[in-house]
Amino acid sequence: MERIESDIRELVEYGVRTGLVPREDVVFTVNRLLELFGLEEFGEGSELPEGMDGVVSAEGMDSGDNMDGKASRDPEESTERQMNARKEGCNPDEPGEGMCEEERHCSGERRHSFGERTSGETRQGSGEGALAAELEGILNRMCDYAYEKGLIAENGVVYRDLFDTKIMSMLMPRPSEVIRRFRQLYETESPRAATDYYYRLSQDSDYIRRYRIARDMKWIAPTKYGDLDITINLSKPEKDPKAIAAARNARQSGYPKCLLCRENEGYAGRINHPARQNHRIIPVTINGSQWGFQYSPYVYYNEHCIVFNFQHVPMKIDHAAFCKLFDFVKQFPHYFVGSNADLPIVGGSILSHDHFQGGHYEFAMAKAPVERTFAVEGFEDVSAGVVKWPMSVIRLNGPDSDRIIGLADRILEKWREYTDEGAFVYAYTDNEPHNTITPIARKRGENFELDLVLRNNITTEEHPLGVYHPHAKLHHIKKENIGLIEVMGLAVLPARLKEEMAQLKAAMLSGADLRADELLAKHADWVEEFAPKYDKIDASDIDSVIEKEIGLVFMEVLEDAGVYKRTPEGQAAFDRFIQSI
Ligand SMILES: [Zn+2]
Numbered sequence: 001m002e003r004i005e006s007d008i009r010e011l012v013e014y015g016v017r018t019g020l021v022p023r024e025d026v027v028f029t030v031n032r033l034l035e036l037f038g039l040e041e042f043g044e045g046s047e048l049p050e051g052m053d054g055v056v057s058a059e060g061m062d063s064g065d066n067m068d069g070k071a072s073r074d075p076e077e078s079t080e081r082q083m084n085a086r087k088e089g090c091n092p093d094e095p096g097e098g099m100c101e102e103e104r105h106c107s108g109e110r111r112h113s114f115g116e117r118t119s120g121e122t123r124q125g126s127g128e129g130a131l132a133a134e135l136e137g138i139l140n141r142m143c144d145y146a147y148e149k150g151l152i153a154e155n156g157v158v159y160r161d162l163f164d165t166k167i168m169s170m171l172m173p174r175p176s177e178v179i180r181r182f183r184q185l186y187e188t189e190s191p192r193a194a195t196d197y198y199y200r201l202s203q204d205s206d207y208i209r210r211y212r213i214a215r216d217m218k219w220i221a222p223t224k225y226g227d228l229d230i231t232i233n234l235s236k237p238e239k240d241p242k243a244i245a246a247a248r249n250a251r252q253s254g255y256p257k258c259l260l261c262r263e264n265e266g267y268a269g270r271i272n273h274p275a276r277q278n279h280r281i282i283p284v285t286i287n288g289s290q291w292g293f294q295y296s297p298y299v300y301y302n303e304h305c306i307v308f309n310f311q312h313v314p315m316k317i318d319h320a321a322f323c324k325l326f327d328f329v330k331q332f333p334h335y336f337v338g339s340n341a342d343l344p345i346v347g348g349s350i351l352s353h354d355h356f357q358g359g360h361y362e363f364a365m366a367k368a369p370v371e372r373t374f375a376v377e378g379f380e381d382v383s384a385g386v387v388k389w390p391m392s393v394i395r396l397n398g399p400d401s402d403r404i405i406g407l408a409d410r411i412l413e414k415w416r417e418y419t420d421e422g423a424f425v426y427a428y429t430d431n432e433p434h435n436t437i438t439p440i441a442r443k444r445g446e447n448f449e450l451d452l453v454l455r456n457n458i459t460t461e462e463h464p465l466g467v468y469h470p471h472a473k474l475h476h477i478k479k480e481n482i483g484l485i486e487v488m489g490l491a492v493l494p495a496r497l498k499e500e501m502a503q504l505k506a507a508m509l510s511g512a513d514l515r516a517d518e519l520l521a522k523h524a525d526w527v528e529e530f531a532p533k534y535d536k537i538d539a540s541d542i543d544s545v546i547e548k549e550i551g552l553v554f555m556e557v558l559e560d561a562g563v564y565k566r567t568p569e570g571q572a573a574f575d576r577f578i579q580s581i
Pocket residue numbers: 257258259260261262311312313352353
C-alpha cells in the first residue's frame with residue numbers, strides 16, 4: 001500500500017473518531033480525498049479497519065434525525081458521545097481556569113470516541129495532545145506528497161496551509177448541519193452544551209490549529225493588581241519569502257472584504273488571504289440584528305470567541321453596542337463579551353468591521369475588586385464603583401441590564417465630551433475626538449455586570465504613539481496597541497521575545513555586555529533597573545526572574561494606558577469625572 005493511501009485511511013479514521021465524519025460518509029470521504037490527490041483507486045490493503053467501512057446497522061442508518069434537529073437515536077452518534085465525555089471530564093464550577101486545554105477536557109476522565117459502546121472504555125491515543133500530533137503528522141505527510149506531485153506550487157507554510165485546509169474541508173459537515181446541531185444542543189441541553197460541541201468542532205476541523213497553539217509560551221505573573229496572564233504568541237507562522245513576494249504581486253481583492261466577513265466561511269483562500277474551507281459560523285440574532293458567532297483561530301484564552309456583524313460596518317461604541325453585549329450574555333451566560341473601543345490607538349487591530357470578543361475565561365480584571373463605590377442620581381438601583389486596576393475602570397452591577405445600560409449611556413455621553421486640562425484629558429483637538437470606552441459585559445451570579453474602561457487616544461510630540469499607550473521605555477517588550485484582551489489583563493507579546501529572552505538570559509549568566517549586542521542593547525536599561533532587586537540571579541532562577549519582570553513591565557504598560565494614574569492626584573481627577581456624571 002502506498003504511503004498516501006494509508007494517510008488517507010488514517011485521516012478518515014481521525015474524522016470518524018472525532019465525529020467530523022459520520023460512518024455513513026466514510027466511503028464518500030475516501031473518494032473525495034482520492035480525487036483531491038489525483039488518485040483513481042484505493043489500492044490493495046488500503047481497506048478501512050472493521051467498523052470503519054461505512055457499513056452501519058439499520059438503526060444506525062437512520063441518521064436523518066441528525067438533520068432535522070431532533071435528538072439522535074443512534075447511541076454511536078459521535079458528537080453526542082463527545083458531549084457526554086466533556087460533561088464528565090469537566091468540573092462545571094471551574095471552567096478551565098488555570099488548567100491547560102488537555103487537562104480541562106480530560107482530567108480525571110477519559111474521552112469517549114468512535115468504537116466505544118460503554119462509557120468506561122478509553123479511546124485510542126491520550127487526549128487532545130495526541131489527537132493534535134496525529135493530525136499534524138498526517139497533514140504534513142499529505143502536503144509533502146502534494147508538493148512532490150506538483151499539487152502545491154511552493155513548499156512554504158503559506159502554500160501548505162492553503163492545501164491542508166482544503167484537505168480538511170473534505171471531512172467537514174455543511175454549515176447548515178453544524179447550525180442545526182448547535183441549535184439542537186442549545187435547545188435540548190444547554191447553551192454550554194452547544195458551545196462545547198462547536199468549540200470541539202472548531203479544533204477537530206483544524207480551523208483552530210491545536211498543534212500551533214501549543215507552541216505559545218504562557219505564564220502567570222503576580223502583581224499588586226492580581227495575577228496577569230502573559231502570552232508570547234508563536235502560533236502565527238512566519239511567512240516564507242516566496243509567499244511574501246507572491247502576495248506583493250497579487251491583485252488586491254475586495255472579497256472577502258476583511259478577515260471577519262461572513263464570506264470567509266468555506267472560502268478557499270489565496271496567497272494573501274487564509275483558507276477557510278474548514279470554517280463554520282453560527283448565526284446569532286442580537287438586539288434584532290444578524291451577527292455571526294465563531295472562535296478565534298488563535299485562541300488567546302479558553303474558548304476565545306468572536307461575535308461579528310454580518311455587515312462589514314465600522315466599530316461603534318454606543319447605546320446599541322451596550323444592548324448587543326447584554327443580549328449576547330443573556331443567550332450565552334457562561335461567556336463574557338466585550339468590545340474594543342472605536343478609535344485608533346486605543347482600539348483593536350480591526351476597526352473597520354464591527355465585532356466583539358468573548359469567551360469562557362475569567363481575567364484578572366474581572367477578579368479585581370471595586371475599591372470605592374459611588375451613586376449616580378436617578379440610578380441608585382445600580383451599584384457603581386471604581387475597580388482596583390491599572391487602567392481606569394468603572395464597574396456597574398445590578399439585576400436589571402436595562403438600568404445598567406441606561407447608566408452606561410450617561411457615562412459614555414459624558415466621557416465623550418469630557419475635558420479636564422489639569423489631568424491632560426481633552427475630548428477633542430482640532431475637532432478630532434479622543435475619548436471613548438472599552439466595555440465588557442458578564443453575568444455575575446444572578447446579576448449583570450458591565451465594566452467601562454475609559455480610553456483616550458491623544459498623541460503629543462513626546463508620545464507620538466499615544467499619551468495613554470505604552471511609553472517608549474517599555475517598547476522593548478511591548479509597543480503594540482492595548483486592545484480589549486490586554487485591558488482585561490492578558491499580555492499578547494510579540495514572537496521576537498522568545499529568541500531575545502533566550503539570548504538575554506545567556507548573556508546575563510555569562511556577564512556579557514548587553515549594550516554591545518545589537519539585539520539585546522534595547523533591554524539593557526531594564527535589566528540594570530531590576531537586577532539590584534535580587535541578591536543573585538543565576539541559572540537556577542533566571543527563568544522565573546525574567547518571567548516575573550516581563551509581567552511587571554506589562555503592569556506598567558497597563559498603567560501607561562490608564563487615563564487616570566494610580567496616584568492621589570490621578571484618583572482625585574478620576575473622582576472629578578465621576579462627580580460630573
Ligand atoms: Zn469585514
